[in-house]
Amino acid sequence: MIIAERKSITDIWQMIEPFKRIALIGCRGCVTVCMAGGAKEVAVLAAALRLAAHERGRELVVFEEMVERQCEYEFIRPLQRSYPQEQAVEGLVSLACGIGVQALAECFPHLPVLPGLNTSFLGMPERSGVWVERCHACGQCILDSTGAICPIARCAKNLLNGPCGGSQEGMCEIGNGVECAWHLIYERLARLNRLDSLQSLALPKNWAKDRDGGPRRLIREDWEDEV
Amino acid sequence: MKQQVAVEPISGALNKHKVQPVLVLGAGITADYAAQRLSSAHKIVQIKWGPVADLPLDWLLKQEALEKGRIESSWEKIKAVALLDWSGQVGEYILRIQLENGEVRDLRGKAVVIALDALPVSTLAWGWPGPANSSRPLEETITLSDLTTRLTPVLASSSGRPERDGLSVWAAGHNVGILLGPGGLEAAPNTLLAIKCALVLKQQVDCRVGIFYEELAVGAGAIEALYQESRQAGVEFYRYTEFPQVIEQEAQLRIIYRDPSLPDHFPPWEIPVTLIATATEYYPSKEIETVATLAGLPTGPDGFLLSDTLHAWGGQTNRKGIYCVGMARGLLRLMDLPEEVAGVAVDLGQGSSREKTLLLAQVDPLLCEVCLTCFRVCPHRAIEITDCTKRSSHGKLYKQAAWIHPEACQGCGICIAECPAQAINGADPLQPESKLDPDSGWHFFMLDNGELYQARTREDFSGNQGPVRLVVLACRQSGFLAVQTLTRLLPFYRPQLKLGILAEIAVYPVACAGWIDDLTVLRCLEDGADKVLICSCHSGACQHQYGNHRAKKRLRLTEQYLQEIGLKDRLDFYTLAGQNYLQWLTWLKKIINQLKSH
Amino acid sequence: MKSGSNLEKVLKAGHFAVCTEIGPPKSCDAEVIKRHSETLNGYADAYNVTDNQTAIVRLSSLAASSILVTQGLDPVLQMTCRDRNRIGLQSDLLGAAALGIKNVLCLTGDHQSFGNHPEAKNVYDLDSIQLIHTVRQMRDEGRFLCGEEMKVRPAMFIGCVANPFADPFEFRAIRLEKKVAAGADFVQTQAILDMERFERFMEKVRERGLHERTYILAGLMPIKSARMARYMQKNVAGMMVSEEICQRLEKAEEVKAEAVELVVEQIHQVRQIKGVAGVHLMAVAWEEIIPMIVQKAGLYPRPECDES
Known part of the structure; x- marks a missing residue:
């Protein structure tokens, strides 16, 4: 799941400074689940912006909309009917991940689309209100050799050959309560009696499948050349 | 859209499953006592599991307490070596146990009484x-x-x-x-x-x-x-x-x-x-830990079940249909065993002795994103994740949705406040039509001379008088009780008083402070309130375990971004007990004076 | 001879080697490096030049090493994986060889969050073990990482570090073995401030026969003050400072003299441990004390090794 957090209201306020009529567009997907861009957050942000405008004696109309998944054109298009003329609103604030912001912008070519969230990482809730990073989307999964614990996403230095010298008592040298991924891997492999897999040298990784290979595009063979 | 739902008393849930027994969990003196007492009116299955305390009940309890309930209509005893799982809800709980011969068996009961002895250590x-x-x-x-x-x-x-x-x-x-x-x-x-x-x-x-x-x-x-x-x-x-x-x-x-x-x-x-x-010294046994984990019951700092929970009287727990009596709550509680078991008997027989809840939460399965927030946060474990197509006539839009067991729900509204999809509804005390409903709100004026009067009619209270406007959201267990007492002491406002109105104060009851979210506060401010005041129970005294605590933490965040948008001092929090109405009045006056001087 | 560096010659000849460290300045003042090299010249067999240590921007390790070469010292070029990808690392390695640098120490590098640019993007394209592998492949096979051949091979004496004080302890010898297998000719350990743990580490090392496949230099650090010792004991990840050391410094009347005394004792201790081929003295911001330590430990003068 994509984890995101809302930008500070000050940041959002500055972004919408030029506009008198805006719409906040939430998403019912990941960002609802991570409490950043669901119906509640849209309503709260709208109320806060209206209050702020009232406090400053500024005219501001805020519309609230929810989209099933903001990363799909088909779900966004009904919105185009809600705002047929561009003069209806002057700007859209997307409370979705960065993907949603861009999809929204593609559907509204003549309207400014602003991000209301900071898209943080791919992760999961450890418990209510606490999310942790688990995958880096590097494009070439190595979890088979690392005891199903990802050192790319979870080691601060994305090391591939074991813990660096900064690992102490299971914690990473960068602090902040970050666990040493390699310590976890070591313990898990020891439990599975598979420590031997750590003896062999992991050769340099092919990062071309990560973002370093340029923007990625995935095509299922059977859909190639289809319209 | 938002509506109040009548709550079926707990006896309803229990009566539906009349044939089912009451499960009594424990092998020692506590369980024997509880099983015997309850067996006069219920079919009992006692799961003999856990430690046995070496204490003579007849020396500790009054004679009359021992002699009651001698009829043993049906009292089956099953010896278990392990408790493996605990599922179901009030009306039908299912306890999976392992017998001595290794066999695994599911026992069903309309209610469960946890009557584990504490672990004796010489x-x-x-x-x-x-x-x-x-x-x-x-x-x-x-x-x-x-x-x-x-x-x-x-x-x-x-x-x-x-x-x-x-x-x-x-x-x-x-x-x-x-x-x-x-x-x-x-x-x-x-x-x-x-x-x-x-x-x-x-x-x-x-x-x-x-x-x-x-x-x-x-x-x-x-x-x-x-x-x-x-x-x-x-x-x-x-x-x-x-x-x-x-x-x-x-x-x-x-x-x-x-x-x-x-x-x-x-x-x-x-x-x-x-x-x-x-x-002999007594300690919480590992069985207590197992029960706490499987059934979702809190333990106190000493490791006993619900030992520091003020509201868990009469054998009640945070979950409906699960009771906990005697030593499982600490050694001292053994002496209250007769009262606690009597409480259980009343609850099982005549419906909940607890005040009926006004607010019942319901999930709209079409809006539910199954984020599990409510499922994780519910202090009463009343929420299940179910296949909603079974329950919804709208066709299969989602495979699963949260569903709140109407009999297990205790109406705190914490889930409503936490739901990021606004998929849970409950009674909304801020609806205009309920504003002057004496059951849901009280309205006061503070006049220029500093005296407090209550509004008699809707006409009196236009919601737009006086320079200072306050909204008070008060927990029914504490703040609202205090305000109710005040209403008996304060005179009614009459326009003939010919004094200017300094402040108008609208007080709304909430089932629990945990119901109040940032949106509620923002809406009150949008409606023109100068300040929103939240009144909750003291820390540790919440009937819903942590409703007040969650509210406080959540609203601290709200305060932060109210400040960000330039609204300072627009939210305040006050903890009190129901009888502290005078302190509350002093606090209210202080706040009005602060606002007046601004 | 793999590289013909002074350090390699000393170790090959079976002498107990001494390395020390020179930290480049936070400016482009080459004089600082020259001053240090004059102070330390003759007191060690090779001189590590740190690479933006603790992620603080300093004069580049490559440039500083080159200055040492002109001063007649044998530098150990430290290379971390934090700031350069495999292209930059290989390129700098070729450059280093061209400038007459013959030792390279491959490290992962401190995370940038410790340094003065915590907002930087890190690289870590390779990790230290992969870097060792890369250098060895360039030197022994004359091929870049991608497999392409090169005409002149960089003759490098390849070093790595080992930290017996990091966790999981059991893995530390395994990790060292990986480094040796990847091509590490010598090893410098993290500063030993807990001798008992180091001895346990060496036991594991000997069990794997690593001391026969690589030269192990024990890292030692004179600590100027008791406060610093306590600080490192509590706050520095990957360091362990024994209670004894802290207390000795706390009780000492002349703390600096006691610090020297401690290091000299430690040198004698590690010489007794089987498999230790030398010491690596790290006197962070106290370089001038090195000559005294080396002398007191009876390691002065350093052996002269001929070309052979």
Whole structure:
């Protein structure tokens, strides 16, 4: 799941400074689940912006909309009917991940689309209100050799050959309560009696499948050349 | 869209499953007592699992408490070696147990009574007894419980004559030292036993008896009178700060006791004894931990179930249809066992003795994103994740959705506040039509002279008078009770008063402060409130475990971004108990004066 | 001879080697490096030049090493994986060889969050073990990481670090073995401030026969003050400072003299441990004390090794 957090209201306020009529567009997907861009957050942000405008004696109309998944054109298009003329609103604030912001912008070519969230990482809730990073989307999964614990996403230095010298008592040298991924891997492999897999040298990784290979595009063979 | 839903009393859920038994969990005295008492009206299946405490109930409870409920209509006993799983809800709980032969069995019950004994740990745990200067086992020791067994015939017979003779033979010439372990109130049952035994030994056999203690729980369970009686009878009491040593000298046991009131250089006393009785200490067993985890019940700081929960009276827990009585809540609770079991009996038989909830949460399955927030946060474990196509007529849009068990829901509204999809509804006390409903809100004016009046009619309270406007969201268990008391003391407002209105105050009850979210606060401010005041129960006193705590943490965040948008001091939090109406009034006046001067 | 560096010659000849460290300045002042090299010249067999240590921007390790070469010292070029990808690392390695640098120490590098640019993007394209592998492949096979051949091979004496004080302890010897297998000719350990743990580590090392496949230099650090020792004991990840060391510094009347005394004692201790081929003295911001330590430990003068 994509984890995101809302930008500070000050940041959002500055972004919408030029506009008198805006719409906040939430998403019912990941960002609802991570409490950043669901119906509640849209309503709260709208109320806060209206209050702020009232406090400053500024005219501001805020519309609230929810989209099933903001990363799909088909779900966004009904919105185009809600705002047929561009003069209806002057700007859209997307409370979705960065993907949603861009999809929204593609559907509204003549309207400014602003991000209301900071898209943080791919992760999961450890418990209510606490999310942790688990995958880096590097494009070439190595979890088979690392005891199903990802050192790319979870080691601060994305090391591939074991813990660096900064690992102490299971914690990473960068602090902040970050666990040493390699310590976890070591313990898990020891439990599975598979420590031997750590003896062999992991050769340099092919990062071309990560973002370093340029923007990625995935095509299922059977859909190639289809319209 | 938002509507109030009538709540079926708990008895409804229980009656539907009348054929199902009540499961009583525990192998010891607590469970035996609870099962027997409840068996007069319910089919009982007792799961014999967990430790057995070595305490004589007949010495600890009043005689009439023991004699009630002698009818045993149906009382099945099943011995279990493990509790593997706990599922279901009020009306039908399913406990998966493992039998001695390894067989796994599911037991169903309309309700479960947790009646686990605490784990007895002999005082030997401190390396005692045993004379410090000898390695031979001490034959002259007896546990306090064994002592009561020896003395029971005396206590039981009204004349006391024949048994006392037997006792005299056994006890004659004994010098008895009763050693109570360290600890205060929790050891009350031991204190009671010690004093009762001492009295019998002193009065019936005329032994010399001394009780050694660190703290004597005379305040608990009306022990005070017995304590006075035993002092007058000549029982000796020795308070220690360091646990006394026992030595053996010339075949004579001596308790080495240091009087804490004497200076250090004084030599310790040597008290010769011929018999030493020791009390047993009780700790939460691992079974308690298992139950807490599987059933979702909180444990207190001492490790006992719900030991520090103020609202868990009468055997109730945070989950409907699950009760917890006696020692599972701590040793002291054993003495309240009759009252607690009576509470369970009432709850099981006549519907909840608890105040009916007004707010019942319902999930709109079409809006639910199954984020599990409510499922994780519900303090009553009332929320299940179900296949919503079974329950929805809207077709299969989602495979799963949260569903709130209407009988298990206790209406706190915490889930409503936490739901990021706004998929959960409950009664909304801010709806205009309910504003002057005396059941849902009270309205006050503060006049220029500083006096407080209550509004009589909707016309009186236009919601737009006076320079200061306040909205108070008050928990029904605390703040709203205080305000209700005030309404009996405050006069009604009359326009003839010819005084300007300084402030108008609208007070709305909420089921729990945990219901209040940032959106509620923002909406109140949008509606023109100058300040929103939240009144909740004291920390640790929430009927819904942590509703007040969640509200406080959530609204601290709200305050932060209110500040970000330039709204300072627009939200305040006040914790109080229901009877603190005067303090509340003082606080309210202070806030109005602050706002006036701005 | 793999590289013909002074360090390699000393170790090959069976002498107990001494390395020390020179930290480049936080400016482009080459004089600082020259001053240090003059102070330390003759007191060690090779001189580590740190690479933006603790992620603080300093004069580049490559440039500083080159200055040492012109001063007649044998530098150990430290290379971390934090700031350069495999292209930059290989390129700098070729450059280093061209400038007459013959030792390279491959490290992962401290995380940038410790340094003065915590907002930087890190690289870590390779990790230290992969870097060792890369250098060895360039030197022994004359091929870049991608497999392409090169005409002149960089003759490098390849070093790595080992930290016996990091966790999991059991893995530390395994990790060292990986480094040796990847091509590490010598090893410098993290500063030993807990001798007992180091001895346990060496036991594991000997069990795997690593001391026969690589040269192990024990890292030692004089600590100027008791406060610093306590700080490292509590706050520095990957360091362990024994209670004894802290207390000795706390009780000492002359703390600096005691610090020297401690290091000299430690040198004698590690010489007794089987498999230790030398010491690596790290006197962070106290370089001037090195000559005294080396002298007191009876390691002065350093052996002269001929070309062979």
